[in-house]
Amino acid sequence: MEAAQVEERAGINLKPSGRQAETTDLQPPIEAGKTVGNIEVEDPIFRCRDVDVYYGEKHAIKKVGVDIGKNQVLAMIGPSGCGKSTFLRCLNRMNDTIPNARVVGSIVLDGKDIHDKKQDVVQLRARVGMVFQKPNPFPKSIYENVAYGPRIHGLAGDRVELDEIVHNSLLRAGLWEEVKDRLQHPGTSLSGGQQQRLCIARTIAVNPEVILMDEPCSALDPIATARIEDLMEELRQSYAIVIVTHSMQQAARVSQRTAYFHLGDLIEVGETDRIFTNPRHKLTEDYITGRFG
C-alpha cells in the first residue's frame, strides 16, 4: 500500500497501466526479420542480412537486416537495451572483445563479408572507425592522439606528412583553431565537447570509409552537441556515418535514414522524414511520440 503511494507520488509506473496494455494489444505481432519499410538502398557500403547476436544465452539482436548507404547518416533509435549499440559494434567487430558474444549472419562491407576468414580485424577497424559515448582520448598529447592511428598504420612517410595529416584532421573536426597553439598539451585537458571532437579527428586521421558513433553527444552540453552535429553534416560528404542516439530530435536533425530498434528487433527503417512524420509501425509511432522509451 505504502509502496504504491510512493510510486504514484514519484510518477514512476512500474506496472503496466491500462493505456499501455491497450497499445500492446493493438500493435502488429513482431516477427524476427520482418522489418517495416525499405531496408535496401542503392549501392550500399554495408549490407547486413539476418544478423543475430548472442551474449551467452541472451539473444541480443534478432535477424536484423539493413543497408547503410554511402554519404549518408543512418540514425539508430530505440529504448535502452534494444540492441542498437550491439548492432553498431558488430559493424567493426568490436563485439569480438566481449567474451561469450557470438555474431551470426552476413555483414558485407563493399562486397566482402567482414566475418570472412580472410578479413583482418585490424584492417577492418581502420576502414570502419568508431567514436564512443564517453570521450576517451588517450592520455597523451593532442598531437599524439591524432597521430596515433596514422603512425600504427604507417600512413605517413615522414614527419612533415604526419604534421599535415594531424593538421587536416583537426581542421576537419573543427578543432584546429582552438588547439593549434597547444598541440603538446594533454588531450584530457580539453573540455568534454573538445575531447569528443578530438576523438573524431583521431578517427578521421586514418581516413576510414565508415564512422560509427555510439551516442557521441550524450555526455555533452547543447552547444557542444550542436557543433558535433554540424560536423557530422560536413563529414557526410566523405564518409558513411552510423549514429546511435537517444535523442529523437538529434536523429531528425542529422540523419537521412532512421532505424528503430525494439527489444532486439529492427522494427522499422526508412527515410528520416517519413519515419518521423508517418511511421508505419505502432511501436515506432509510440516511441517517437514519446509514449514510452
Added chain:
Amino acid sequence: MNKPRKTAQETQAIVAQSLRRRYWAERRFRAYGLTAIVAALTFLVYLFFVIFSNGMGAFRQTQVRVDVFYDPAFIDPAGTRRTEDLQAADYQALIRASLKKKFPDVEGRAATRELTKLVSSSAAFSLQKQVVADPTLIGKTDTEWLLASDAVDLLTKGHIDRALPEAERPLSDQQLAWVDKLRGEGALALKFNKTFLSNGDSREPENAGILGAVVGSFLTLLLTLLWSFPIGVASAVYLEEFARKNRWTDIIEVNINNLAAVPSIVFGLLGLAVFIGFFGLPRSAPLVGAMVLTLLTLPTIIIASRAALKAVPPSIREAALGMGASKIQMVTHHVLPLAMPGMLTGTIIGMARALGESAPLLMIGMVAFIVDIPKGVTDASTVLPVQIYLWSDSPERGFVEKTSGAIIVLLAFLVVMNTTAVILRKRFERRW
C-alpha cells in the same frame, strides 16, 4: 496500517536527534585513528632510538698510536725484497717490539703477551699490506694507528665495568693501567671504523665488516629484480589481456594467490631440492638465492600487476582497438604505460620483502661463515638479514653493536632501494 505522514518539523526533529550520535561516532573514529598513529610512531621512534644508540658505536673503533720501526731484521733479513718473503715475515713481532719500546719496563713472556693483546691480531695484516705495497718503508720508523683489540674497544666505549673483580673482566689490572697510560698520552682514540664498511665477516668483532653481506644482498636482489619483474609483468599481462577466461585460468589464479601466502622457508626447501639438489648449482651462492627470492616475489608482483591492469579504464582499450591497433599494440602503447606505476608499487613491496628474507636463504646455505667478499653471483656469500642473525647469535660482547650497526646498514640499503624505485615510478607516472 496507514500511519499518518510525519510533518516536516517532526522529520527535522528526528534528523537533529540522530545528528549528535552521528557526529559523535565520527569523532570517536578519528580519535581511534589518531591514537593508533601516535602509538605506531612512538614505537617506531623508540625502535630507531634503540637501534641507533646501540649501532652507532659500530661505526667508530678504538685505535692505538704506536711508532713502528720497520726493522729489516724482522721483515726481510735476507734483503731479497720479494713479495713472498715480505708476506711471510713476522709482523706480530714488529708490533711487539714497538709496544715494548713504548713500555720499556715490561719484562717476561707473560707480561709481553698481555701487552700485545691490547692490539688486534689483524693489525699485523694491515702492516703487512702496507709493506708489500711500499717496500721502501723498510728501515724507517713511522707513526701508525693500529686497530685495538675488542676488549680495549669495549673499555673505551664504556661497556666494561672497572669495578668488577679482575678475573671477571676481559682486561687485567695491568692492561687497564697500560690503556689509561696510552689514553693519557693521547695515543688511544676512537676513529671512524673503515674496517666495518670494507671487510667481510670475521670471528674477531673488531675485525668483522658488513661489506660481504652488502655485496651479497646487492647481487641477490639485482638478479631477483631482473628475473621477477619481467616474468611477473609478462604473466600478469598474459593472464589479464590475452588468456581466455576458463577453468584453467581460474585454477592458475587461485594458485598464484595461494603461493603469495606460502611461508617463505618452503621456497627455501624447494630451492634446496630443485636448484641445488637436482640442477647441482653451487651452495650459498647469490645466484640460487635470487632464484628462490624470485619465486617468492613473483606472486606479489603478479597480483599487484593484475590489479594495476584491471584499473586501466576499458575505454582506453576500446579507443585503441577502435583505431585499429592490434592487441599487442593496445597493451604496449596504452595499457602498460598506465598500469606501470601500480606494477612498480607491487615490485617495490616484493623487493622490500625479498631484502628482509632470511629463512629461505638459510635453507640454501647462505648462512655459512664467509670471510671473502663475493666477486660474482656464484661465489659463496651471505646477505644482510642473515648476517644480522649470525652476529646476534655470536657470544662475543663486541658483536652486539655490530648487530645494530648491520641493522642500520640494512635500513639504509632499504631506503636507497625504495627511493630509487619511487623516483623511477614518478618518471613513469603520467601527469594527466
